[in-house]
Amino acid sequence: MRRELQTLFILLPALSLSATAGVMEFTDRAAWLAAAGAVTNIDFEGIAPPGGFTTFTAPVTFSGVQFSGPYTSQPSGGGIQESVVSSGRDYVNAWGSGDKLQSGPGVEFDITLPAGVMAVGSDIMITSTFFFGTSGTYTTTLSTGDVFTNIFSSGPPTRSFVGFISTTPITSLTLVSNPSLAMIDNFAFTATVVPEPSSLVLFGAGILALFVLVRKGRVPRKLD
Numbered sequence: 221m222r223r224e225l226q227t228l229f230i231l232l233p234a235l236s237l238s239a240t241a242g243v244m245e246f247t248d249r250a251a252w253l254a255a256a257g258a259v260t261n262i263d264f265e266g267i268a269p270p271g272g273f274t275t276f277t278a279p280v281t282f283s284g285v286q287f288s289g290p291y292t293s294q295p296s297g298g299g300i301q302e303s304v305v306s307s308g309r310d311y312v313n314a315w316g317s318g319d320k321l322q323s324g325p326g327v328e329f330d331i332t333l334p335a336g337v338m339a340v341g342s343d344i345m346i347t348s349t350f351f352f353g354t355s356g357t358y359t360t361t362l363s364t365g366d367v368f369t370n371i372f373s374s375g376p377p378t379r380s381f382v383g384f385i386s387t388t389p390i391t392s393l394t395l396v397s398n399p400s401l402a403m404i405d406n407f408a409f410t411a412t413v414v415p416e417p418s419s420l421v422l423f424g425a426g427i428l429a430l431f432v433l434v435r436k437g438r439v440p441r442k443l444d
Contacts, residue, residue, distance in 0.1 A: 243386045252383035256339035259408040271308030284334040291326025311350040314376035323402040329395040336411040341383025347401035349375035363391040
């Protein structure tokens with residue numbers, strides 16, 4: 221009996237760890253917030269002048285998160301540039317809710333997160349969906365090695381969203397838009413650890429097994 225209990229206590233942590241490995245993707249902000257809990261939100265307000273923009277030609281940090289917008293993949297090439305664009309500009313107004321961060325003339329954001337972040341999410345937009353009336357997509361690559369493709373980005377006035385919850389810290393992520401000009405808003409993150417449902421089920425099963433073993437230990441020997 222003692223040996224069985226010792227074996228169970230040794231196996232439970234290992235089984236739980238393997239069950240919690242992974243990343244969950246969300247495309248609905250409300251669902252992501254419900255799972256992530258309290259978050260730090262970056263709304264980019266008050267940085268750009270009315271009707272204009274503020275451009276940074278090097279990585280810029282807000283609330284401990286570093287954003288950079290390389291556009292070397294563009295035909296013009298060269299440099300790093302990201303801009304906070306004001307709600308006074310028509311294509312920014314189209315999605316409402318104030319100022320936004322745009323990846324200069326490029327399609328990519330490289331984002332470095334504070335230590336211990338387990339959940340991250342953002343509103344995502346693509347300016348060409350305003351100018352050309354098309355929808356677009358994003359590809360996200362996380363520091364965990366997970367890659368998510370064909371993340372839908374609708375045209376205005378409807379915003380799209382993408383969020384992730386990981387069981388290991390996310391230290392960075394890359395957002396790449398298609399066809400052009402990545403733009404984000406309400407970038408949010410939290411260090412709250414959120415277990416996957418599978419890990420909760422496995423933990424519950426382990427507790428049940430432990431209970432059964434303890435109960436067996438209390439049954440008179442003649443019934444064994």
